[in-house]
Amino acid sequence: MELDTVLMSRLLTALTLGFHIIFATIGVGVPLMISIAEFIGIRKKDPHYTMLARRWTRGFIITVAIGVVTGTAIGLQLSLVWPNFMQVAGNVIALPLFMEVFAFFFEAIFLGIYLYTWDRFKPFTHWLMSLPIVLGAGMSAVFITTVNGFMNTPDGFEVENGQFVAVNPIEAMLNAATPTKVFHVLSSAYLTAAALLAAIAAFMILKKKASDYHKKSLKLMMTMVFLFGALNVLAGDVSAKFLAEHQPEKLAAAEWHFETEEGADLILFGWLNDAHEVRGEIRIPNFLSFLAHGDFNAEVTGLEETPQEYWPPLWVHYMFDLMVMIGFALVGISLLFLVFSWFKRWNEHNRPLLWLIVASGPLAFLAIEFGWIYAEEGRQPWIIRGYMTVEEAATTSPYIGWMLLLFLGLYIVLGTACVVVLRKLFRNNPAEDELEKHYPGIEKGDHS
Amino acid sequence: MSYELIGIAVLWIFLYGYLIVASIDFGAGFFAFYAKITKKDHIVSQLISRYLSPVWEITNVFFVFFFVGVVGFFPDTAYYYGSALLVPASFAIVLLAIRGSFYAFENYGSKQSTVYLFLYGATGLLIPASLSVALTLSEGGFIVEENGAVRLQYLELFTSPLSWSIVALALVSVLFISATFLTFYANRANDQPALNLVRNYALFWSTPTIIAALTAFIFLSQHNERHFNNMMDLWWMLGLSVGFFMVAMWLLYSERNYGLAFVSVMLQFFFAFFAYGIGHYPYILDPYITIQEGATNPAMGIALVVAFLGGLVLLIPSLILVFRLFLFDADYVKGKK
Known part of the structure; x- marks a missing residue:
């Protein structure tokens, strides 16, 4: 066979x-x-x-x-x-x-x-x-x-x-x-490593008593998560702007953006029917234009301009969305922790927050996997875009x-x-x- | 000198480097296991792990450097060897992966176990055996290209006396090189019981090394006459190789100057390995890839040579530092640090 x-x-x-x-x-x-x-x-x-x-x-x-x-x-x-x-x-x-x-x-x-x-x-x-x-x-x-x-x-x-x-x-x-990819790879690697080590510290505090050792570890690593998390959001943003300019079909596939238009909406999740119409999505008006060009009214190239045989698989939309969601969530969790530890009367070592931090470790790795799958699948069917197919x-x-x-x-x-x-x-x-x-x-x- | 010649020379030197450091590593694995089953592990295991612990990753990089470099300088090798070697190279990767990771797990992680030592010893022999197949293939006749598809003729390979004699040579060489090095290291550590044991290993494996080398040479003459004749023209290199082997044997017998003995073994293999390599010229894969036609474009070739020189500027001082810390620092070797 x-x-x-x-x-x-x-x-x-x-x-x-x-x-x-x-x-x-x-x-x-x-x-x-x-x-x-x-x-x-x-x-x-x-x-x-x-x-x-x-x-x-x-x-x-x-x-x-x-x-x-x-x-x-x-x-x-x-x-x-x-x-x-x-x-x-x-x-x-x-x-x-x-x-x-x-x-x-x-x-x-x-x-x-x-x-x-x-x-x-x-x-x-x-x-x-x-x-x-x-x-x-x-x-x-x-x-x-x-x-x-x-x-x-x-x-x-x-x-x-x-x-x-x-x-x-x-x-x-x-x-x-190269520039945007390197930026995104490095920022996400540092972010993920910090999230992993923070998750370990949070887990130890939850399981045993909160010792100075683990508290210091948690504080230091949550600061790093916030720092590299913020840089990582910036890296994601410039990566999207790179895609819009040099590899528009990859961004369009991630966003289910079929028709070239000005003031394009950002689409979160949802699904596609047989006629390639988006259903059940969360729509953020004009945000795709902003993501792609830094201007809410800019024109964003749609998939229609790429022959259909060279379209990346459209399920990369979910990979993209999940990656972005986690990226923002990590910044949010670390910010919450830092705010809690800033105010003396609030206890930053409360159980719900610690569990969120524990979750951020595996989540960061999931985001790495989703982002990588998006990067590779979004290039399909090419292995060298425009020259050789896989x-x-x-x-x-x-x-x-x-x-x-x-x-x-x-x-x-x-x-x-x-x-x-x-x-x-x-x-x-x-x-x-x-x-x-x-x-x-x-x-x-x-x-x- | 053209960039493709610089390229192949550099790669061959690195492959030689890998041959030496990997042999030490692979052989040490086998000896550690052998000592365990003959209940002599208390004598040598400490010695072996003290040397290997800081350097195992470095050994691995020599190998990676070689294959990345070959594909860089000679992209055709990716096509021919890559297509033909999918199965054997995959098995070699699995063996290397098991060996490398389990070494780290054991060494940094938990206590000694016989299962682990068995894996470590067995892979120490299986890996050189499987890697040596690449040398056999380069002689031609085993990789064929038909209708645009490259494949490996397994039956010819497994029934070829040349192939088995090269495997045998790889195995005994690994054990001989490793034992000579450990003799030198034990002597530095002033560890008399270990010294006696590994010196016996070195003496034991010396004769088989020469016999295996001769056997492989004879089978080579039957398989690839051109290569054999080229090597005969380099008779002085082969002579030097045998000469250094005698020096090493004499030093090992008379129980002195183990450092020089190990250097002699290195030179013995240096001359043999380079006589083999130069005799192979101009083929990388007989008859499909030659050094001239298989080479990458000049721009890439020169960029790689420049990158290589830049890399050496970084690496040589770092390697010297490692050697001073772990190989030539007498207190470290003796276990005082």
Whole structure:
């Protein structure tokens, strides 16, 4: 039986990336939080923050391991599953892929040093070792995102007889999609990492008594959620404006905006009937024009201007809406927390608010997944927009379905093992005990 | 020197680097497991984990660097190897993933378990065996392109004596390189019982290494005469390789200068590996991809070379720092830090 190898190829890549981006997001975002906590610990001479950095690092390294091995998997799968894409695209976009490896190499080296030198270096020197990790992780994200940008708005080459010629690798890297994509990827990674760590702190406060350690962690991370959440909303806004200009069909598909018009409405949720009419939606007048061009009366290009065979699937509307909803919700929750902690008489550690914060951790990861699905599906049917479709790029190997099962098994094992190991690591070793062991007499305010 | 030659030279050097660091890692996994089942784990496990813990990720990056670089410099490799290797490379990824993550879980997470050590030891042998298949394939005759579709001829591959002799060579080389390194490391740590044990491993695996190398060489002469003759023209490199092997053996026997012994083993493999690589020229995949025709466009080639030089400026000082902290810091090696 001839199974659809293209579909299998897409599923395999979706599976690997969908799993990998969870760990990649942690890998990019958490080092910054660790570095900030360690720095505050040094500045305030407060061992609570140092202990935060230590314990986060211990958990972080487990997720890094999975990030590394799944990153290796996707790196190889690009060639294994999409050989035709890599053969063509390799000529134009190999540079950032290559530099990504360097950035990652750099990060890996300093991660090894950082892990094993807590007690060998002076605190400040040790903190300095965290900077290359933050930088390397961030640059990895930047380089990989330029590749994704290239797939959306290819640039830096000309086509002659089906060959990519007159290649300019720098132009390909700095394509039109790169600035806004990089901004959005980084802001959302930092936001998600902060939301994750805040959720852990909130959960601990809910389950046990509220110790200073967890309270400080929560306050610091909620501040970060608010900061990066606000930046992330801005990144989303400029991304929409980029789409309106350079990739209008992607924005139009997300918004079910079929006809080009001025003063376009923003559509939330709802459904489509057979005649492509929107039903049951929440309509915000003129807001799509504002989102697309910063002007409530601007003209927004509709899907009608793209031939229907090149339309992205219309269900990406839901992915887009869910991503945006969560993005705003995270800012709202963090703002609420900050307002509560600003007024002395209000208790920011009340149970409903803490549960909201606990929920914001998984929600942030869901938003990452929704946003990523939107970014990839919104580009369909293209793998390199305007030049190569995913169908042309896929492998012809009949074994691809079996590989899908093989990797599904692998990720189930890795995901389960990761959770088991992390639970084991922290369950019988609460922060309070560890603080007492490392800094005897900490309750008396003695920081030596 | 043209950019494609610089490219292949750089990649080959990195592959050599991976060969050495990965062999140490893979072999250490096997020895750790072997020591456990022969109830000698208390002697070596500490030593092995002290070296491996800070560097396992770095080892992995050498490999990633190689395949990303190959596809960058020679995009045709993505098409031919990518299409043909879907199944074997996927299995190699799964093995690497299990090894890497379970190493981290065990090391940073929880206590030792035999199941984990078994996985760690077994993958240490299976991964080099599966990766070495790529070398066999490059000799030609196993990957064919028909009607615009590339496929791998599994039957030919699995019945080829060349393929099995290369697998055997990969396995014994891994164990030999790793044992020599651990001998050096044990000596630095002043750990006499561990030193005796791993030195015996090194001596034991030395003879099979040479026998396997000769066998593979003979089968190569039958499979790809051109490559074999090219290598014979590089007789002096092969001679140097054997010479350094003798030096290493002599040092190991006379129980001195283990550092030099390990360097000799590195040089032994350096010359053999480069004689093999230079003899392969100009093919990356016989007969489909040559270095000249398979190379990327000049703009990308030069950009990659520049990026590479820039990367080295960052990496070399960082690597020196790692080595000083974990390999050449006597107190760390001895477990005092």
